[in-house]
Amino acid sequence: RKEVEQDPGPFNVPEGATVAFNCTYSNSASQSFFWYRQDCRKEPKLLMSVYSSGNEDGRFTAQLNRASQYISLLIRDSKLSDSATYLCVLSGGYNKLIFGAGTRLAVHP
Amino acid sequence: EAGVTQFPSHSVIEKGQTVTLRCDPISGHDNLYWYRRVMGKEIKFLLHFVKESKQDESGMPNNRFLAERTGGTYSTLKVQPAELEDSGVYFCASSQGGYYGYTFGSGTRLTVV
Numbered sequence: 001r002k003e004v005e006q007d008p009g010p011f012n013v014p015e016g017a018t019v020a021f022n023c024t025y026s027n028s029a030s031q032s033f034f035w036y037r038q039d040c041r042k043e044p045k046l047l048m049s050v051y052s053s054g055n056e057d058g059r060f061t062a063q064l065n066r067a068s069q070y071i072s073l074l075i076r077d078s079k080l081s082d083s084a085t086y087l088c089v090l091s092g093g094y095n096k097l098i099f100g101a102g103t104r105l106a107v108h109p
Numbered sequence: 110e111a112g113v114t115q116f117p118s119h120s121v122i123e124k125g126q127t128v129t130l131r132c133d134p135i136s137g138h139d140n141l142y143w144y145r146r147v148m149g150k151e152i153k154f155l156l157h158f159v160k161e162s163k164q165d166e167s168g169m170p171n172n173r174f175l176a177e178r179t180g181g182t183y184s185t186l187k188v189q190p191a192e193l194e195d196s197g198v199y200f201c202a203s204s205q206g207g208y209y210g211y212t213f214g215s216g217t218r219l220t221v222v
Contacts, residue, residue, distance in 0.1 A: 043200060044213055045213070049209070095164075095204070096165060097144075099152040
């Protein structure tokens, strides 16, 4: 079983749509959680951290459910520029990051 | 502030040859990490340096891979001899500490033919 499971997609949505991605993880000891964004043939970049209380950054909302070992990312009012692969990432001990394989999002006009 | 720099950006080598990848972290970052993404798979941790010392090399696939960090500055990752399954994108990252503030380099795309 993979440590981080994500639906690979692709999610094809029109501009302005709301889209949600989910991720489940197997290591209950993980303490820190993140969503990273990776554009085609580029490096991963931190989108936002994820907290149990839920957190919002503009059009992006992230949520963590420790009991269910489940993380979500909601994107509202999708833009063409949101097209990318979204990586669910967690801490693996000793500053190591554990990545999911990513969910691909394609926003079309 | 200069970011994390990786060289080369692309490398195509034949099976059995040697390749050396280089990473220059952000100045002042003691922590340096190597990760790899093989086609169709997730990005996976290879190893972690704190200054010049290897903190964690649990992700190194086998003894064909050798990483060094001279004087706690830049790092090299040598693959010798390269095999077909070593093809992928090798990312380097650096941070001042912890899980926050990771900055990734743009990666080296290695193709072994």
